[in-house]
Amino acid sequence: MNNGLRLLISSLIPSVMAAAGAFLIALLFVVFVRQDPSVAFTALLNGGFVGTQNIANTLMKATPLILTGLAFTIASRAGVFNVGAEGQLYLGAFFSTITALSFSELPGLALIPISILVGAFVGAIWAVFPTYLKLRFNVNEIISTIMLNYVAILFTSYLVNHPFKAKDAQFPATEMIPDQAFLLRLLPPSRLNMGFLIAIALVILLWLLLFKTIWGYDFRHVGQAPYFSSYIGISLPKTMLSAMALSGAIAGIAGAIEVLGVHHRFLDNFSPGFGFTGIIVSLLGKANPIGDLVGGIFLGGLTQGALMMELNASIGRELVDVIKAVLFISLAAVEAYKPIIHLFSDRKVKAQDA
Amino acid sequence: MHNLAVSMTDICKSYGKFKANDHVSLHVRPGTIHCLVGENGAGKTTLMNILYGLIQKDYGEIKIFGQPANVKNPIDANGYGISMVHQHFKLVPSFTVLENVILGTSKTRGPLLDKQTLEPEILQLCNQFGLEIDLQKVTEDIPVGSQQRVEILKALYRGTEILILDEPTAVLTPQESEQLFITLEALAQSGTAIIFITHKLREVFRISSEITVMRGGRTVGTVFTKDVTDNHIVRMMIGKSISLSFDKKGFTERKVVLSLQKINLASSRSKPILENVSFEIAEGEILGIAGIEGNGQSELVEVISGAQKATSGKTILDGDDVSHFNVRERRNIGVVHIPEDRNKTGVNISASLLENMIANNYFMPDISSYGFISESKASSYTVQICNTYNVKSASVLAPISSLSGGNIQKAIVGRELSMPRRLLLASQPTRGVDIGSIEYIYSKLIEYRNNGLATLLVSSDLAEILTMSDRIAVIYEGKIVSILNAHETNEIELGFLMTGSKEN
Ligand SMILES: Nc1ncnc2c1ncn2[C@@H]1O[C@H](COP(=O)(O)OP(=O)(O)OP(=O)(O)O)[C@@H](O)[C@H]1O
Numbered sequence: 004m005n006n007g008l009r010l011l012i013s014s015l016i017p018s019v020m021a022a023a024g025a026f027l028i029a030l031l032f033v034v035f036v037r038q039d040p041s042v043a044f045t046a047l048l049n050g051g052f053v054g055t056q057n058i059a060n061t062l063m064k065a066t067p068l069i070l071t072g073l074a075f076t077i078a079s080r081a082g083v084f085n086v087g088a089e090g091q092l093y094l095g096a097f098f099s100t101i102t103a104l105s106f107s108e109l110p111g112l113a114l115i116p117i118s119i120l121v122g123a124f125v126g127a128i129w130a131v132f133p134t135y136l137k138l139r140f141n142v143n144e145i146i147s148t149i150m151l152n153y154v155a156i157l158f159t160s161y162l163v164n165h166p167f168k169a170k171d172a173q174f175p176a177t178e179m180i181p182d183q184a185f186l187l188r189l190l191p192p193s194r195l196n197m198g199f200l201i202a203i204a205l206v207i208l209l210w211l212l213l214f215k216t217i218w219g220y221d222f223r224h225v226g227q228a229p230y231f232s233s234y235i236g237i238s239l240p241k242t243m244l245s246a247m248a249l250s251g252a253i254a255g256i257a258g259a260i261e262v263l264g265v266h267h268r269f270l271d272n273f274s275p276g277f278g279f280t281g282i283i284v285s286l287l288g289k290a291n292p293i294g295d296l297v298g299g300i301f302l303g304g305l306t307q308g309a310l311m312m313e314l315n316a317s318i319g320r321e322l323v324d325v326i327k328a329v330l331f332i333s334l335a336a337v338e339a340y341k342p343i344i345h346l347f348s349d350r351k352v353k354a355q356d357a
Numbered sequence: 358m359h360n361l362a363v364s365m366t367d368i369c370k371s372y373g374k375f376k377a378n379d380h381v382s383l384h385v386r387p388g389t390i391h392c393l394v395g396e397n398g399a400g401k402t403t404l405m406n407i408l409y410g411l412i413q414k415d416y417g418e419i420k421i422f423g424q425p426a427n428v429k430n431p432i433d434a435n436g437y438g439i440s441m442v443h444q445h446f447k448l449v450p451s452f453t454v455l456e457n458v459i460l461g462t463s464k465t466r467g468p469l470l471d472k473q474t475l476e477p478e479i480l481q482l483c484n485q486f487g488l489e490i491d492l493q494k495v496t497e498d499i500p501v502g503s504q505q506r507v508e509i510l511k512a513l514y515r516g517t518e519i520l521i522l523d524e525p526t527a528v529l530t531p532q533e534s535e536q537l538f539i540t541l542e543a544l545a546q547s548g549t550a551i552i553f554i555t556h557k558l559r560e561v562f563r564i565s566s567e568i569t570v571m572r573g574g575r576t577v578g579t580v581f582t583k584d585v586t587d588n589h590i591v592r593m594m595i596g597k598s599i600s601l602s603f604d605k606k607g608f609t610e611r612k613v614v615l616s617l618q619k620i621n622l623a624s625s626r627s628k629p630i631l632e633n634v635s636f637e638i639a640e641g642e643i644l645g646i647a648g649i650e651g652n653g654q655s656e657l658v659e660v661i662s663g664a665q666k667a668t669s670g671k672t673i674l675d676g677d678d679v680s681h682f683n684v685r686e687r688r689n690i691g692v693v694h695i696p697e698d699r700n701k702t703g704v705n706i707s708a709s710l711l712e713n714m715i716a717n718n719y720f721m722p723d724i725s726s727y728g729f730i731s732e733s734k735a736s737s738y739t740v741q742i743c744n745t746y747n748v749k750s751a752s753v754l755a756p757i758s759s760l761s762g763g764n765i766q767k768a769i770v771g772r773e774l775s776m777p778r779r780l781l782l783a784s785q786p787t788r789g790v791d792i793g794s795i796e797y798i799y800s801k802l803i804e805y806r807n808n809g810l811a812t813l814l815v816s817s818d819l820a821e822i823l824t825m826s827d828r829i830a831v832i833y834e835g836k837i838v839s840i841l842n843a844h845e846t847n848e849i850e851l852g853f854l855m856t857g858s859k860e861n
């Protein structure tokens with residue numbers, strides 16, 4: 004146990020170092036534009052993590068990030084990289100909007116789950132397609148999922164600009180969904196809603212799935228040791244397809260929750276890159292659902308804090324984008340260089356040889 | 358030059374309460390090949406990792422050429438002229454051989470690699486020590502034997518005076534091993550001290566001039582090879598002598614378990630990998646496959662296990678055509694499999710011992726219910742395998758990479774044989790396993806055979822094939838060239854057939 008704890012802590016070191024490094028570089032930026040870093044960072048952290056409304060807004064902004072983080076996590080555990088959460092999220096959001104609009108006579112108790120499930124289903128299909136291409140034609144899923152993002156974003160953009168544009172809207176948006184489809188707001192005036200609780204539930208479910216069930220066993224072993232997995236009879240295609248379907252479904256749910264909980268309609272270009280930030284969340288959280296929860300809240304807090312910082316200290320909120328970028332680069336570098344790092348410092352790995 | 362290249366005295370290393378090295382001493386002369394032998398888990402790798410700076414000793418003294426040495430990491434070790442060839446090579450797979458050799462050395466000026474000037478120097482080294490390697494090839498494309506030569510070349514290029522090889526021959530064919538021995542002898546001639554770990558006594562007597570025996574974390578003693586016999590060494594290693602002869606009982610009535618009918622496996626190249634392979638294995642029979650590695654044995658096993666689909670032909674198991682069954686469907690009707698590549702295929706090296714032990718039945722009611730894996734059931738199942746097959750591990754949750762190589766192999770054997778079984782596919786089942794455990798694994802294989810298990814045994818060790826098999830099929834270029842009764846043939850005849858020479 005003691006040992007397990009130590010292992011856990013040592014595995015978190017890269018995340019913590021990356022976060023610290025990112026803050027340091029952001030600090031240089033602040034100094035560079037001749038602002039007082041202590042003012043900037045106090046405003047940033049206070050805005051994100053102090054006060055009920057600030058915290059509520061942090062959690063609201065964290066919700067889609069936790070979910071897209073989970074989406075990346077579940078696929079990468081099975082050895083497939085879903086960089087397409089952004090597109091899956093857009094399609095999920097759009098089709099769940101359409102569902103909510105089409106069945107407006109249904110009561111909320113039926114309409115909400117149906118709309119969310121439709122979002123999940125569409126997201127899943129959008130993720131399964133590139134996985135099929137990978138398995139059948141050996142198309143690299145990183146490239147194809149990135150490309151499919153553009154298809155999804157532009158497709159929904161067309162739909163919301165033309166056939167589905169609300170008559171009275173000044174900007175590209177669908178009609179408002181019926182009231183009974185709104186997710187309950189938890190701490191108004193903040194737009195924090197039931198979606199956050201759904202995210203928490205999914206964190207717990209996916210953690211159980213990954214570490215306690217036979218399906219999680221399949222996912223993890225296929226991702227870590229494909230040769231071993233096929234030798235013991237796990238079907239790699241089936242496992243990768245189901246991991247990707249699950250991943251896409253979660254991204255679709257993230258989109259549905261943004262609509263049902265936050266905007267109440269589909270807005271053109273509503274996502275500030277939730278799908279991509281989810282990758283950072285998953286890398287920060289070490290591909291563990293609990294880590295995604297923490298990482299999502301951390302990045303949600305930074306986004307919320309950035310707004311407050313801009314308001315109170317008049318430092319551009321783009322500072323947080325710098326932090327995110329540096330985080331991503333350093334975390335990705337750690338992942339990419341893992342084999343080489345091992346090559347030189349095997350002390351912990353010990354003799355895997357005989 | 359000092360008369361001892363390496364002098365390790367009273368080395369201690371503990372993991373918790375467990376003493377992996379307990380006052381171990383090892384003294385190696387320059388220009389000699391010194392074998393380090395002992396049972397699985399005796400502490401050989403641990404001792405070498407200490408010398409190479411991969412792990413830190415708790416106590417003891419190391420002198421290199423008479424000077425006290427403080428080896429904190431492999432870079433220090435290189436500074437002292439020490440190199441180590443691990444059983445699992447530490448090469449960058451996507452680099453060329455040349456790039457791997459010069460990686461991390463600072464012999465170039467400026468930021469750019471000057472491969473042209475370095476190449477002749479490296480070629481010269483290859484020639485001097487009889488290392489045949491194509492420097493331009495990408496490392497992952499060359500066979501293991503050549504990859505190992507790259508490791509040795511790397512060591513030579515860094516100017517090694519002390520070379521450690523941890524079970525280098527475990528992954529080599531007998532031919533590749535012989536090539537390695539010639540290189541090592543040339544190296545020793547030029548003054549290098551070589552420490553060589555192996556479980557094969559034949560090799561010990563083939564190349565070493567001195568032998569140090571370890572047991573249970575301690576040194577039993579060091580002897581001159583010319584003064585001892587293999588029996589002597591075995592007794593030092595495990596405290597008793599061993600006989601590798603068994604009581605095989607014959608069967609009167611034999612039901613066929615496995616029948617292969619005209620199996621063909623095409624390849625993208627012109628020659629097929631398997632061509633019209635047909636044979637039968639009966640209940641209570643061990644069929645050995647003899648052949649030089651790379652003649653289709655691995656693929657044959659994969660076709661039977663279900664990992665590869667044959668291009669044509671039928672696989673019949675207990676009278677049923679299972680040609681279209683996948684791996685799991687075949688496992689569920691009693692096909693168990695000890696794979697040839699222990700670390701890549703046989704286990705998930707990044708997982709715990711427990712997760713590796715439940716690989717065959719985590720989805721069955723004995724381990725899980727409603728999809729949830731029961732930790733207590735899984736752990737008592739693991740403990741049971743470890744007890745029956747004498748697998749030594751700190752705990753069931755320990756990462757399997759913390760087990761010694763031989764213990765990992767025993768764990769795999771135990772895992773496979775603990776399942777309901779009709780047909781055993783055993784590829785190199787005793788690779789990297791100590792003599793005591795070999796005897797144990799053999800006795801298990803014979804016991805199951807006597808109880809009716811059909812076994813396909815693939816091994817590059819002819820002695821193993823001859824002792825264990827009832828019949829022997831010789832494979833050459835994907836064809837079964839001959840099937841012989843084991844007691845009517847010998848190594849010479851087999852060796853002859855394996856190279857494709859016809860008898861008459
Ligand atoms: N990091 C570790 N944690 C706990 N136990 C360890 C660790 N490393 C080694 N051991 C234990 O120390 C013992 C000696 O291991 P070592 O690898 O040196 O054996 P070996 O003589 O090389 O055996 P083999 O012939 O099987 O390779 C083993 O029982 C192993 O389980």
Ligand SMILES: [Mg+2]
Pocket residue numbers: 356357401402403523761762
């Ligand atoms: Mg060892």
